Amino acid sequence: MIRGLRLIAALAAAGLLGAAAVVTFGLYNVSAQVGHWPGVSWVLHETFRNSVRLRAPAPAEVPDLSDPALVRLGERHYASACSPCHAAPGVERTATMRAMVPQPPHLADAVEQWAPEELHWIIQNGIKMSGMPAWPARHRGDEVWAVVAYLVAVRQGRAPPAAKEDGCGGCHGTVARHVPRLDIHTEAYLAKALRDFIAGTRASGIMQQAVSGMTPEEADEIAGRLAASPVVPGGAAASAPAEGEALARRGTGDVPACAACHGPGASRARPGTPALAGQGRAYLAAQLRLWRAGHRGGSEVMAAAARRLTDDQIDALAAWYAALPPAKGPG
Ligand code: HEC
Ligand code: HEC
Ligand code: HEC
Structure with missing residues (x-):
């Protein structure tokens, strides 16, 4: 018994010494030309696959990915952030990208084997020690769905061709709903x-x-x-729900009157207070949820204003402001 334990301890010590030698004397070849030792790639890939399966969100959390505006937003972001490594439909990866270890798979292959919630996990978290980066904003998993919507559209063969307009205008003024x-x-x-x-x-x-x-x-x-540039008229929805108006104009014991700062009408807004009238409804609601969760920095005042809003109040306020005629201001 004692001899067995001694043997195990001796083996463990030898193992540690061996590992220390590999680290200290540079025995492990980090060259990307050689690839991994036989079997190691398989182990790494199985670990990756099972790790994603274990941690991905539940399928019930997947939003409606068929929304064309979401797909377009995802396509615009993909073109700038992902295509340098994963290329695009009908375009091959550069020779340099194909020389990476592990290789970033071509977009068409990358979408083949994963469910939407698994794609979401991979894009939000990245993959350690592989060159696959995490989403740059930690608590913005909500944004990642746009890219997933695009990848799913690619898999289903209904992805739109790359947008002609590059830069700011490719999203703002072109993509409805999710872009302010x-x-x-x-x-x-x-x-x-x-x-x-x-x-x-x-x-x-x-x-x-x-x-x-x-x-x-x-x-x-x-x-x-x-x-x-002048305000483009229109864009406002047809009907403005009354619940939103009452809350925005008068507030409650828990919620300040939004109109006091944001208008419409005379406001005491300080410069730098955004106009909400005519802004996209989905965008307004998403921003209010971010503030409530503490994930949209930039204003203590707004974090306090949104803290006690219920989901119904958020939807009513967003619907009311979105339905007002757009105007510049208020401050
Ligand atoms: C710097 C290069 C790089 C960028 C930029 C990059 N990736 Fe990757 N990505 C990789 C590499 C490398 C892998 C392979 C990881 C592995 O197999 O272990 C990968 C893997 C993936 C996978 C898993 C596919 C699979 O089966 O291995 C998906 C999905 C993916 N990337 C999507 C994206 C999206 C979407 C973006 C943009 C938001 C992006 N990637 C940006 C390098 C990159
Ligand atoms: C890939 C699409 C995309 C591109 C390209 C893009 N934007 Fe945006 N922009 C967005 C989205 C989505 C948001 C909302 C961000 C959020 O959820 O906080 C946003 C928000 C903004 C805001 C904040 C608006 C508000 O009401 O608070 C400004 C300002 C802005 N963008 C300016 C620009 C400028 C200037 C450029 C070009 C340099 C640009 N954007 C390029 C998608 C884009
Ligand atoms: C005391 C003044 C004040 C009050 C009251 C107030 N806000 Fe704000 N709000 C601001 C300021 C300032 C910002 C800009 C914050 C920043 O981006 O730094 C802002 C930003 C916003 C934005 C983001 C707009 C955009 O384009 O991204 C929304 C949405 C919003 N407020 C909705 C509301 C609603 C709804 C209420 C009422 C429940 C409210 N606010 C109450 C001052 C106020």
Whole structure:
């Protein structure tokens, strides 16, 4: 018994010494030319597959992925953030990407073997030690569904061709619903929003990618240009629900009156308070949920205003503001 234990201890010590030698003397070849030892790739891939299966969200959490606006938003983000490694439908990966170990699979192969909730987990978390990056904004799993919607559309052969318009206009003013309109915003608000994305104090994997490389001074300049363009009329929904109006104008014991800062009508807004009238309904509701959960930085005032909102109140407020005629301002 004692001898057995001694033997195990001796073997463990030898193993540790061996491992220390590999680390200290550089015995393990890190060259990506050689690939992994036989069997290691299989072990790593099985570990990866089972790890994703265990942790992916429940299939019931998957939203409606057939929404064309969601697919288009995903396509725009994919073109900028993912296609450098995974290429695009009908396009091959560069020779350099094919030389990576492990190789980033071509988009068409990457979508083949995973369920939508598994794709969501992979894109949000990335894959350690493989070159597959995590989503840049930690608590923005809501945004990841746009990319999943695009990947599922690719698998089902109904992905739209790449959008012609590149840059900001490829999403803003083109993609409805999930992307905010910018024409109603003032220069001060636009500049603050862009600076917040650059600094990472407002988390969005999509917008943080879009402002990569932008300096704060360039952000101010872009804000000035965007704010100079007039409001595009229309876009407002047909009916404005009364519950939303009562809450926005008067508030409750728990919720401040939104109109006091956001309008419509005379507001005491400080510069940098965004206009909500005519803004997209899905976007407004999503932002209010982010504040309630503590994941949209940028304003203590708004975090406090949204803290006690119920889901029904959020939907009513978003529906009411979205139905108002769009106007610049309020501050
Ligand atoms: C820097 C290169 C790089 C970028 C950028 C990148 N990936 Fe990957 N991705 C990889 C690599 C490498 C793997 C393979 C990992 C493995 O097999 O262990 C991978 C794996 C995946 C997989 C799993 C496929 C499979 O079966 O192995 C999916 C899905 C995926 N990536 C989607 C995306 C999406 C969507 C984006 C953009 C948001 C993205 N990737 C950005 C390198 C990248
Ligand atoms: C891939 C699509 C995409 C591209 C490209 C893009 N945006 Fe965005 N933008 C979004 C989305 C989605 C949001 C909402 C982010 C969130 O959920 O916080 C957003 C939010 C914003 C906001 C905040 C608006 C508000 O009401 O708070 C501003 C300002 C903005 N974008 C400006 C720009 C500018 C300037 C560019 C070009 C440099 C650009 N965007 C490129 C998708 C995009
Ligand atoms: C004391 C003033 C104040 C009150 C009251 C207030 N807000 Fe805000 N709100 C702000 C400010 C300031 C911002 C800009 C925050 C930032 O991005 O830094 C903002 C941002 C927003 C945004 C984001 C808009 C966009 O384009 O991204 C929404 C949505 C919003 N508020 C809705 C509401 C609703 C609904 C209420 C009422 C329940 C409310 N606010 C009450 C000051 C206020």
